[in-house]
Amino acid sequence: MLACSQPVLKRLWYPVMPMNMLADGPQPFRLLGEEIVLWRTESGAPAAIRDRCCHRTAKLSRGFCDRGRLVCGYHGWEYDAAGKVVRVPQIVADGKDTPTRMAVDSFRTAERYGYVWVALAEPLYGLPEFEEAGAEGFRQIDQFYEVWNCAGLRLMENSFDNAHFSFVHRATFGDQGHPQPAKLDIEQFDDGFLMTSSVPVVNPDAQKTLLRIDSDHTVRHMKARWYMPFLRKLQITYPNGLIHSIVTAATPIDDGSIQVVQFCFRNDTEEEAPAAGVIAFDREVTAEDKFILESTDYDVPLDQVGTEFNMPSDRPGVLMRRMTLDLLTRHGEAESRRDGAVKGTGERPVLAVAR
Ligand code: FES
Ligand SMILES: [Fe+2]
Incomplete structure (x- = not known):
């Protein structure tokens, strides 16, 4: 899909800039x-x-x-x-x-x-409501505002991909010894879906203080909400009750680049986990994603017949593509592709491995 050639994408809200940049x-x-x-x-x-x-x-x-x-x-x-x-x-x-x-x-x-x-045009849905914003005990930390050279959908599906931790994040929290992705559940809505999953992860030294968890391993209980087309909130709850809830937008600049806007909410204090440390760890993790994602093809095929292969853990990404294609179809649009080929609604791909 070439985002700039799909008029319906103009009918969605995107965060484009921190308000304080307008002071100048x-x-x-x-x-x-x-x-x-x-x-x-x-x-x-x-x-x-x-x-x-x-x-x-x-x-x-x-x-x-x-x-x-x-x-x-x-x-x-x-x-x-x-x-x-x-x-x-x-x-x-x-x-x-x-x-x-x-x-x-x-x-x-x-x-x-x-x-x-x-x-850019009459919005189809309202702005996303984040329960943590302004909630008792929560603070907001603004994390990154930077350009990545990849498609918005690539970053979105990566955010719901339990199979990449052990490889992309092998130097931070990924557990190389356990490449089998954690099970997940999906609840679908009109404007996206909610994925729930519990993922065992490595707890590196940099995180031990920030999370106030001493063990070398821990578990991330994840509630990841996708807001069509390029926004997600990943709420991670750790076993000690700490909530680290990350909002990541892949605001589309053009077909091949996105403005990454990331902030998080946490139910701890600056004394317990300094914002600079929280940003530094998440920065390391997102840099790992960026390195790989910038090597992917920005023309993400929504209609996947004969294009990319899938495995069971790709289910959220496949659903994302299907829901985006359905959105286009509902608004009378066909999928635009770089080679000029216009794809309609085809058969859904069969997953390569039975679940
Ligand atoms: S006033 Fe804007 S170009 Fe002349
Ligand atoms: Fe990642």
């Missing part, structure tokens, strides 16, 4: 191939419009903010949050607004969990 003025972002500019309006709410001035095409992100408006850096035309040109300083010089019908496209924005979320 307008910021550019490419979302599903669309160049947008984000800024903070007078009320403090974020705004997003197309990043191209309708006068002489300058990027509006090279301008500045004034009284909550976005001012083009070339000739100073001023835009409001609806994308309308509300002042042309060359025509009305006394500081008053200029009546105009000129405008650029504007996009829906929301501020949630400290991030700006954008939907």
Whole structure:
């Protein structure tokens, strides 16, 4: 699937940037191939419009903010949050607004969990609700904001793949002696699914202090929720009651790259586990995923007939692909592929090994 060629993906919310990045003025972002500019309006709410001035095409992100408006850096035309040109300083010089019908496209924005979320078209679902946010005893730690050169679906299916720990994460928590993936259960919803699984893992020294678990091995009780198409929350509960709940978004920049936005919620304190240590361990783990995922083909086949082979632990990833394909089909779209081949709904692949 080529994400930028599937219009229905514009109808979903994506976290694009930490709110505090807007303190320095307008910021550019490419979302599903669309160049947008984000800024903070007078009320403090974020705004997003197309990043191209309708006068002489300058990027509006090279301008500045004034009284909550976005001012083009070339000739100073001023835009409001609806994308309308509300002042042309060359025509009305006394500081008053200029009546105009000129405008650029504007996009829906929301501020949630400290991030700006954008939907390029009428959203199909609401913003995800995370029970840990603001809950008694929980804190939020902002972890990473970085670009990966892979498809969003590759990172999503990796997050639900119990078979990769022993290999990709052999240097951190993966148990090389036990490559058999843990069993899993899936509950399906309209906008995604919930996978539950208990995974025995190695407990390296770096984690012993952060988890307050002394043993060399422990168990991760995982509740992983997939929100179509590129967002997941992985809630890990350890045997001592510690909850480490990681939100990872693979916000699609274009077909082959994603903005990884990751933050976590924990029910412990800074004194018990310093945020810097929590980030450092999760950084090491995600760097292991990134190294492999950036080597995968970004054109993930949703319709898998004759493409990739599967094993039983790929069930969440296969379901993800099937649900994404169903979403496209419901909205009258066929799957776009790089070779120009357009795939419809085909037979589902038969798993290579019986469960
Ligand atoms: S190019 Fe933006 S005001 Fe002229
Ligand atoms: Fe991983």
